[in-house]
Amino acid sequence: MTRNIAVVGAGPAGLAVALMLARRGRRPVIFERFDAPRPVGAGFLLQPTGLDVLDGLGLTSTIAALGQPVGRLFGREARRGRVVLDVRYDALRRPRPALGVLRSALFQTLYDAVIAEGVEIRSSHDIASADDGRLSDARGRDLGRFDLVIDASGARSAIAKTLPCRGLIGARRDLAWGALWTTTPWPGADFDPGALEQVYRAADRMIGVLPSGRRPDDAAPTATFFWSLKPDDYARWRSDGLDAWKSEVRTLWPRTEPVLDAIIDPEALTLARYGHHTLTQPIGRRLAVVGDAAHSTSPQLGQGVNMALLDARALVEALDRAPDLDTALSAYAGARRLHLALYQALSLVFTPFYQNDGRVLPWVRDHLLGRVARLPTADRLLAATVSGLLLDPRLKLDRPAFARS
Template sequence: MGPAHIAVVGAGPSGLACALMLARQGRRVTVFERFHEAGPVGAGFMLQPTGLAVLDHLGLTQAVAAFAQPIDHIFGREARRGRIVLDIRYSDLKRPRQALGVHRAALFKVLHDACLAAGVGFETGREMVAADRGVLTDAAGVRTPAFDLVVDASGARSRITGALPRPLSFGALWATVPWPGDPFDETALQQVYRGAAKMIGVLPVGSAPHAKGRLATFFWSLKSDQYYDWRLAGLEPWKEEVRSLWPETAPVLDTITDPDQLTLARYGHHTLSRPHGDRLAVIGDAAHSTSPQLGQGVNMGLLDAFALTRWLAREPGLDWALEGYARERRWHLSLYQALSYGFTPFYQADGGLLPWVRDHILGKVARLPFAPRLLAATVSGTLLDPRPKD
């Protein structure tokens, strides 16, 4: 059976999904979380067909879908002339399947409840900073007993791996807001661009536990080093700029009355060349992170969790299982890291050349006969299709 007692560091989607799969294999699993109470971090996101395939495997898709909003397409236009820049539809997939707009609290609740039901143990308020042959050390210097395996799912700035993502200049301000209704399309992620330096988005995310009504995630592209200047300037000048680019967002902006309602997400790019070590596996953003332009982050982490647990089940030798996990994920990850790195400057960058190419050339290419299926496959994560077959 391989490792019997496993530690998972981090109670995000990747960590919880991995812990649940391991527990269902009959292993004893303990999740360590740095916060004093395990809970969701961040706003809404899109569960792509790849991530949904992992939830299918877990039998949790319907539970998540009860909170979520089906997404049929992704639509983007240029602010000044209204030129359509992006129009991607999931119906163009070879095997059509809608994405789901999901609030992180909804996915957390479903996964966390399933983990508790499967007997997963939780230790909170412990930030793990090192792993050595199955022994974890927390920020206070307290060491754990040795585990047969440690799974690092602690995020892009994991202190266990010590990897430092190369910072990207642009981040984004995110907020959860009430769903604004018409004229917004409840089945679409909608975006408006001004060059590549200004981007606004509204994503319907359904509902969240303990929240009233339907919700949306609102985001605004912003350079990370401009965040404090943005706060000092106050909300009104910023709201005026947003309204000038996308007047229909006025009802959304009316619900934002405090800058603390908006959280700055800073992005970085890195990929571990070897996402495993001595009694250590690294999954999710701890192993690979990038800009969210292709919306793959959570989905990649779920795929990592599935691949790792499948190899642990099929290969009793731990070293062979970890090598198999890394090999299975290598090409899909490499492709999407390269695509994200290449596409990001067309949507978040200074200068005018790349957005001009995006608006005048890529938009036309996207209307060629082969393009709709290729674009749909790209955003759905199904290039080099990694989805579980069982």
């Protein structure tokens, strides 16, 4: 039995996989580069796929108490108010809304469960390599040899960057567009608490307001606010000043006034940079790679954390079923291959319709895609796509119960 396992990274993927392993009688040790584990990133949507993983861990009620159900994704073109995106989760064969949550809420839920299982967390270790199970950090310290190393350290992983990439784009590529984001108090009755709302001007301006539940230590509801921006334009955005930017946002979407009033310092807005890559194989000698370290993309389809949770479950299920480690690693890679390939391809195709300097693709989006979306059964197809259910993510793996009996 593969028992002594190093998990690199204390994000959602690392915490989830460590929790699953501990509950299956294995001995995971988490290595974290920060002095203390902490959440990083904006609020996001836990899709039905991610919620299904939390169901198996017995954590859905805990995270649901911190989140906000989101049953609709709704977008309008700024100039004429034309509806260009309208996705409703109740169109699914088995309707289940997504959950808008803050990363701090998911982090705390998983972290508390990991600590309750007695999992060891070693902080201040910036892992540099994993050679046949032997782990070392950026200071050159030998951290020991493990039966298996699971790399969950994110898109900038030092371990994963030594592995080859495949797919439509070949090597790793930074995307031209990113986003500014911040968390504010919920703006009130002018916004639907059950919908992610967006406004677009062509594809070079995109504004989003996501209901994101509450912080673990605060009962007040929040919103996560997004503004599309090229990282190369960030310095100019800073030099133009906050007032000039607010004026532009108000012009495009007047209802954001209460959100903008809560933003009094440009430092409150964090620049998120995005990249696109898929490892040829998310495995190596005594190595498995999960989450953004194995595959990253634009957040347009809202799949990032959900894919990471699916990776964690597939890997642990493969370890449970397979007769040896090599077979388990191959089974894990095979189980995730088609689902990941589909969503990486969809993201690559659809992102330019929402983040682009041109005029042709946004015209197609505004004038043609909206009409296509109103065709019979299109609503179900769209809902299945954004929910992560367009292809069965369990692919050939049985479902063990990770929750305590």
